[in-house]
Amino acid sequence: MIPAAFEYFTPSTLSEAIALLEEHGDEAKILSGGHSLIPMMRYRLASPEKIVDINGIPDLEYIKEEDGYLKIGGLTREVALEDTPMIREKYPLLYDTAVMIADPQVRNLATIGGNIAHGDAANDHPATMLALGAEVVATGPNGERVIPIDDFFLGLYYTALEPTEIITEIRIPVADGNSSGTYKKMERKVGDYATAAVAVQVTMNGSGPAKVGIGLTNVGPTPIRAKRSEELLVGQPITDELIKEAGKLASEDCAPTADLRGSEEYKRSVVSVLTQRALKTAFERALSS
Amino acid sequence: MKCKTSAEVGGMGHSIKRKEDARFLQGKGQYTDDFKFPGMLHMKILRSPFAYAKILSIDSSAAMELEGVLAVVTGETLKEYNLHWMPTLMSDTQMVLPTDTVMYQAQEVAAVIATDPYIAADALELIEVEYDPMDPVINPHTALEPDKPILRPDKEGQTNNHIWHWETGDREATNKIFDEAEVVVKQDIYIPRIHVASIETCGCIANFDKINEHLTVHMTTQAPHAIRTVLALVAGHVGLSEEKIRVISPDIGGGFGGKVPVYPGYVIATAASVLIGKPVKWIEDRSENLQADSFARDYHMTGEIAATKDGKMKALRIKTLADHGYTDAAANPSKFPAGMFSVCTGSYEFENAFTEMDAVYTNKAPGGVAYRCSFRVTEAVHAIERMVDVLAQEVGMDPAELRLKNFIQPEQMPYKTPLGWEYDSGDYPMTFKKALDKIGYDELRKEQAEKRARGEFMGIGISTFTEIVGAGPSKDFDILGIKMFDSAEIRVHPTGKAIARFGTKSQGQGHETTYAQIIAEELGLPAAHIQVEEGDTDTAPYGLGTYASRSTPTAGAAAAMAARKLRDKARKIAAYLLEVSEEDLEWEPGKFFVKGAPEKSKTIQDIAFAAYTNHPQGMEAGFEATHYYDPPNLTFPYGAYICVVDIDKGTGEVKIRRFLAIDDCGNIINPMIVEGQVHGGLTMGLAPAMYEELIYDDEGNILTGTFMDYLVPTAVETPAWETDKTITPSPHHPIGAKGIGESATVGAPPAIANAVVDALAHLGVKHVDIPVTAPKVWQILKEKGVAEA
Amino acid sequence: MSKQTITVTVNGEAYTEEVEPRMLLVHFIREKLSLTGTHIGCDSTSCGACTILMDGKSIKSCTMFAVQANGKHFTTIEGVAQNGQYHPLQEGFKEEHGLQCGFCTPGMIMRAIELLDKNPNPTEEEIRWGISGNLCRCTGYVNIVKAVQYAAKKMAEAPKEKGALNEV
Structure with missing residues (x-):
């Protein structure tokens, strides 16, 4: 499978890249990790005339805590989440998510910015970022703007990102000693998109959660926040019944469609089960940390 | 198992490391796609988006205008040479390229020949095909209903979508047991359509030399000799003659049955090379491989067992509907449209059994090849092993106990099954x-x-x-008339090193190692000194190839038999050298010695040397043997x-x-x-x-x-x-x-x-x-x- | 579209070539550099047969354009043996019968090199997840796992043998 021809640009600064995007408009596509774009180009499902390769832009690959945020550069590779001890220790949800994305070679190149920018509800980071209450920093002709994650995913492959904007950073509120999380993904085999997956991040206050974030992967046109489940749990003592009810609400609030991965009914059930399992793990982790 | 030879000799039973590994471990394997020839062109295939459609027109003018495009081959192009259809191994017919109708999604519609694969890929986008889609026949269960279109009106006498009916066993006697049985269980079992998906896809490089009218094809094939003969038979009328066709099957990246058939791509590339006079390479993409190359299985079976209340099995009946896609492109021995399915009585003693099967056409990719199994054996085994459990459940027995109760016992071997096999x-x-x-x-x-x-x-x-x-004995087994023997040729050089060639073709099984071990076992020559070659029809003896676990049973046997011929000759030479009679000699792996005087001996290496330098007068010089092995049984x-x-x-x-x-x-x-x-x-x-x-x-x-x-x-x-x-x-x-x-x-x-x-x-x-x-x-x-x- | 000139280092040798921007890295390596040990087994970044090392990291060379490779250092299977000596992984694959048809083998080995580089003493489960981006149809993976374990053991015993590759 061979992609159609294109013109290739390698801007060495962010402003240069944005200028190219402005100049070429719809004809241009951003190439970062390339692991969503290049397969689509090989099947000729996408045939952009211009490719703006942003990999040469410096200083967009980092993971650091700063100003109350965990900041992840837009070009940070998935593998960095696996390899950074601080992520594994303080943000197990991010670690659990990263290791379930595709396979090791893909994670060596694929970027977190790209995973989010693609706007694919089947990708894993979108739900994770919902659970974490992240913010997306997009840089465009008018400089930086910060988009709350709840405002970011607008539809199938459709995000709040302007065609002239590049995701330069993802910001996640710094986790404290009372918070933890996990990602439970059901997949047909390694490397598959999720049949359904559930991201959970909790912050404990005594025996009950002060904050709960739940994001659902690949059970709707966009990643879905299980809002009613979150609200149900906040401030309540954790009981099996409550967790079960949270799972049930999540299964009601998702919008899966039947495909090779299962029926709508099956996927709703998986969402319920995984939500419960993820909540249990997250609570256990948060309470033991 | 006790080894008869030393580790240095490395005969049977030794886990010697593989001779073929060195090249694979260093990236020096030579697979079909790794070959490049001067002036080589590249072929890409345009495929149908519809499962069933009339082709109203194909406009390739824009594609032809693209720089680097040499030809766009369509069914009409091939029709001029009467090459637009070809026979399948099951004596059905398959389109090479369609002239009027496409029969499944991903069927070949046209092929572009260009100087570069990237240009060929671009040209595919420029070919305009006008289709008139029709309602396809997808469900095999309704394929025979009268309102369904007749998918193969090209076949004489075809009044519906039925391909063949096949049955084995005694229907009446089996029915009688069922009628009188204490317990009868029945179960529908589907064994789905799958694909071998070897990690290397299929492909070829056809290289026609116009001056010498000589065709060399490097091809991902498990059966190079059969392919050569098929090419000579289907393209004889355009001047291809078998002595001028050389099929080379280089390193093969897994076969599993998927590289037995002749695919349209091979024929188109060959036709293009013959027409243009340059090498044409075609390597399919994975999606083409999965969507268009022969599938396996797709059997809808209904099994029944008659038994006593205490779990003694008495009779077996299986009725099967086989979905073959638009043509029967299975690769079974000719007399066995459903392969060895009748091994379905399994490891158990039955008084009688009966199985019948109907095959139908649908608008799906053709096939019915194996998926790493002898012809249709997986289907048969799945049916019986599932049915045994169904029965165990019905009579309330542990499935282990029920099996032990019904096994054919070792003292019954060789055992004749009710469906005619002799275990x-x-x-x-x-x-x-x-x-x-x-x-x-x-x-x-x-x-x-x-x-x-x-x-x-x-x-x-x-x-x-x-x-x-191990197909198979020539009285029953042939493919397109060619008997299913296989062959070995051993040449021992004067210095005691050997080359051995075979009609089979390894795709990862390690023949270069195991065949050498068989010869080492028989002759006592170290396996390390025996070079094994397969896959080149110009040099290897004729054989039917590697599939259906037949290499060891046929070519492996041929290796032993050829080696034994050499040993017979060696005995004569040794007797001559030692000045004793043949009867006075005794063999141990690697040498003949005089009975009672073991210090008087000649090694196989001594003998090989003598065969070229000091052989008895009247004996043919040289130390070579060939054997074509026709197995007495499977x-x-x-x-x-x-x-x-x-x-x-x-x-x-x-x-x-x-x-x-x-x-x-x-x-x-x-x-x-x-x-x-x-x-x-x-x-x-x-x-x-x-x-x-x-x-x-x-x-x-x-x-x-x-x-x-x-x-x-x-x-x-x-x-x-x-x-x-x-x-x-x-x-x-x-x-x-x-x-x-x-x-x-x-x-x-x-x-x-x-x-x-x-x-x-x-x-x-x-x-x-x-x-x-x-x-x-x-x-x-x-x-x-x-x-x- | 106009071609671009790139310079890459493969197995220690620098190459400067003109390429169309859309040329996939795997085609560049196979066709332009004639290093055919890197194989193509799919079109969906699934099989891993095309795995090579880029600056020491394993990547699937079918999912990168050659132009992106400009200035980078690669190792392919042809560059793994050093001074006529097998890499411990090559040795492990041979000793443990970790290959049959050999088609997935180069990608498997390239992937396993990075796996052991990052995790010199992996558990069986870590090995299985570590090679989960590489499909093998012949071996059932059992002996590939053993081959990686063999190499891990060998490299632990003689750490100096490990170096060369990871420096590229």
């Missing part, structure tokens, strides 16, 4: 008991009972299968497999906790390689049992046409296989071997399916079709009210 050897109870002991069957049953009491789902599945391989490897699964009652996921495979393939040439074959075979048994399926929607769109959805298991899904063996030699095979490449693929799926059913049996579940996917299992759990919500 050569086997001790089924012994092998099965070894498996039961080794896995701790009784403890597992106890654990299962405890788990059930706690509401957990654990299952234990058994498969005690008999395979049928061989019947068998095994006892036990699988233990745990089921996640929330998601329906099945986890294989343990899988023990005990195989008996007779005498073993190289234990390391045999174990490797079993590992691989098990994984290709796991794959269709739990992951892989070619799925079409109602419009005939293929939904699993890439590796994104055609789910080849990775190392994570694949369990850590446990293996062991018993050894029951084949009495009729020269070295007592039986063949092992495919046993595990055949035996594993029912063990897995049986384990899943066993886990759910107390809920009244009797059967689950493979692949046993999580949604399927969850659906059952939900219906039974036990799914975790």
Whole structure:
């Protein structure tokens, strides 16, 4: 499978890249990790005339805590989440998510910015970022703007990102000693998109959660926040019944469609089960940390 | 197994490391796509988006204008040379390129020949084809209904979509047993359409030399000689003559049956090379491979067993509907449209059996090839091994106990089955008991009972299968009339080193090592000194190729027989050199010595040298032998497999906790390689049992046409296989071997399916079709009210 | 579209070539550099047969354009043996019968090199997950796992043998 021809640009600064995007408009596509774009180009499902390769832009690959945020550069590779001890220790949800994305070679190149920018509800980071209450920093002709994650995913492959904007950073509120999380993904085999997956991040206050974030992967046109489940749990003592009810609400609030991965009914059930399992793990982790 | 030769000689039974590995480990394997020739052109194929459509027009003018495009080949182009249709190995016909109708999605429509594959890919986009889509026939169960279009009006006398009816056994006698039986069980069993998906796809480089009218084709084929003959037969009228055709099958990146057929791409590339006079390379993409190359299986079976109340089986009936796609492009021996399916009585004694089968056309990719199994044996084994469990459940017996009660006993061997096969050897109870002991069957049953009491789902599945391989005896077995012998030619050079050539073709089985070991065993020449070659029709003796686990049973036997011819000659030379009579000589691997005077001896190397330098007057010089081996019977490897699964009652996921495979393939040439074959075979048994399926929607769109959805298991899904063996030699095979490449693929799926059913049996579940996917299992759990919500 | 000039270092040798921007890295390596040990087994970034090392990291060379490779250092299977000596992984694959048809083998080995580089003493489960981006149809993975374990052991015994590759 061979992609159609294109013109290739390698801007060495962010402003240069944005200028190219402005100049070429719809004809241009951003190439970062390339692991969503290049397969689509090989099947000729996408045939952009211009490719703006942003990999040469410096200083967009980092993971650091700063100003109350965990900041992840837009070009940070998935593998960095696996390899950074601080992520594994303080943000197990991010670690659990990263290791379930595709396979090791893909994670060596694929970027977190790209995973989010693609706007694919089947990708894993979108739900994770919902659970974490992240913010997306997009840089465009008018400089930086910060988009709350709840405002970011607008539809199938459709995000709040302007065609002239590049995701330069993802910001996640710094986790404290009372918070933890996990990602439970059901997949047909390694490397598959999720049949359904559930991201959970909790912050404990005594025996009950002060904050709960739940994001659902690949059970709707966009990643879905299980809002009613979150609200149900906040401030309540954790009981099996409550967790079960949270799972049930999540299964009601998702919008899966039947495909090779299962029926709508099956996927709703998986969402319920995984939500419960993820909540249990997250609570256990948060309470033991 | 005790070795007769030293480790240095490396005859049978030694786990010597593979001779072929050095090149593969260093990236120096030579697969078809690795060859480049001066002036080589590249071919890409345009494929149909529709399952069934009239082609109204094909406009290739824009494509032809693209710089670098030399030709756009269509059905009309080929029709001028009467090459637009070709025969299949089952004497059906298949389009090379269509002139008026496309019959399945992804069928070849036109081909671009260009200087560069990138240009060829661009040119495909510029070909404009006008289609008139028609309602396709997708469901084989309704394919014969009168309102369905006749898909093959080109075939004389075709009044519906029926291809053939085939039956074996005694219908009346079998029915009588059923009529009088105390217990009858019946079960529909589907064994789905799958694809071998070798990691190397198919392809070729056709290179026609116009001046010498000589064609060389490098091709991903498991059967180079047969391909050469087919090319000569189908293209003789355009000037291809068999002595001027050379088919080279270089290193092959896995075959498994998928590289037996002749695909349209091979023929188009060859035709293009003949027309243009330059080498033309065609290497298919993975999606083309999955969507258009021959599928395997797709049998809709209904099995029935008649038995006594205490579980003694008496008769077996199986009725099958086979979906062949738009043409029967299976690769079975000619007399066996359903291959060796009639081995379906398995390892059990039946008074009688009857099986019948109907094949139909649908608008799907053609095929019916093997998927790492001897012709249709997996289907047969799946049916019987599932049915045995269905019966065990019905009569309330443990499936292990029921098997032990019904096995053919070792003293009954050779055993003639009611459907006409003669099993050569086997001790089924012994092998099965070894498996039961080794896995701790009784403890597992106890654990299962405890788990059930706690509401957990654990299952234990058994498969005690008999395979049928090594086709085959010439009285019954041929492909397009060519008898299914195979061959070996050994040339021992004056310095005692040898080259041996074969009619088979390794695709990973390690022939370069194992054939050398057979010769080492017979002649005492170190295996390290024997160079093995296959795959070049100009140099290798004629043979039918490697598939259906036939290499060891046929060419392996030929190797031993050719070596024995050499040993006979060696005896004469040794007698001459030692000045004794032949009767005074005794053989031990590697030398002849004088009885009673072992210090008087000649090594095989001495003798080889003498064959060129000091041979007896009147004897032909040289030290070479060829043998074409026509097996007296097939061989019947068998095994006892036990699988233990745990089921996640929330998601329906099945986890294989343990899988023990005990195989008996007779005498073993190289234990390391045999174990490797079993590992691989098990994984290709796991794959269709739990992951892989070619799925079409109602419009005939293929939904699993890439590796994104055609789910080849990775190392994570694949369990850590446990293996062991018993050894029951084949009495009729020269070295007592039986063949092992495919046993595990055949035996594993029912063990897995049986384990899943066993886990759910107390809920009244009797059967689950493979692949046993999580949604399927969850659906059952939900219906039974036990799914975790 | 106009071609671009790139310079890459492969197995220690620098190459400067003109390429179309859309040329996939795997085609560049196979066709332009005639290093055919890197194989193509799919079109969906699934099989891993095309795995090579880029600056020491394993990547699938079918999912990168050659132009992106400009200035980078690669190792392919042809560059793994050093001074006529097998890499411990090559040795492990041979000793443990970790290959059959050999088609997935180069990608498997390239992937396993990075796996052991990052995790010199992996568990069986870590090995299985570590090679989960590489499909093998022949071996059932059992002996590939053993081959990686063999190499891990060998490299632990003789750490100096490990170096060369990871420096590229």
